[in-house]
Amino acid sequence: MDTALAFPAGEDQLCCAPSERPAIDAAHATSAAQVLKAFADPNRIRLLSIVKAGDGGEACVCDLTEPLDLGQPTVSHHLKILVDAGLLKREKRGTWAYYSVVPGALERAAALITNL
Amino acid sequence: MDTALAFPAGEDQLCCAPSERPAIDAAHATSAAQVLKAFADPNRIRLLSIVKAGDGGEACVCDLTEPLDLGQPTVSHHLKILVDAGLLKREKRGTWAYYSVVPGALERAAALITNL
DNA sequence: TCAATATATTGACAGTTGTCGATATATGCG
């Protein structure tokens, strides 16, 4: 259970102008890559997109397995990766598990790229 | 040579508000993942960062192999992946190869995430 | 032309990842 360090906290404000900022160190690169790795698969991209576009910004596994044309275990696997990366959150209601995008998570992930 | 489709062109303006946008299709997800995959490795993150922070926004391979503690072939390999993804461009001057970030590429890559 | 340097390419190998089928674990309902 490598449960989500996800977004290291703090680190929101920038020390100086982008053109003057020094290169990031190995530790930051590793944690950034850990999050960005979650976007490195087409099916996970689609999962994020479908969940975000879903009614109420959420979707359950049963809504996701068909449009992706993947087996249910594989979908669960990808969802776990997205949750561990801090991008999705899981809420169980009855028999169903509803996934939704963690507020601000996509923007923070995008900032990892623009703030390089 | 799977030379960079990179950023598919067009697709810059959005059809509607983010909350109303439908989920992206498989083809878009695949091309987005192709670019984002380039960010899925800590050493490539550092390469981008070091190049961007370098003098004149560029760096040659010889400047990159030492701080990353990687062999020269491995650095060349990662640089090729970043070039193929449309993130870096290569300019050969004499014996040296200078790499620099393609203008706007990081912002476009980040937009692939926020526009999900 | 020949040697030295910088970079790219190749081939190999271990480690990781995406996928599936089978199975386990809930949860709700008769």
Place this chain on the structure above:
DNA sequence: CGCATATATCGACAACTGTCAATATATTGA
């Protein structure tokens, strides 16, 4: 309780990826 449904976990396997050593390909300079 016992069955059906929804989801998660496990084990296996092929495909992909990151790394290195060895080698190839410029390019410069003597």
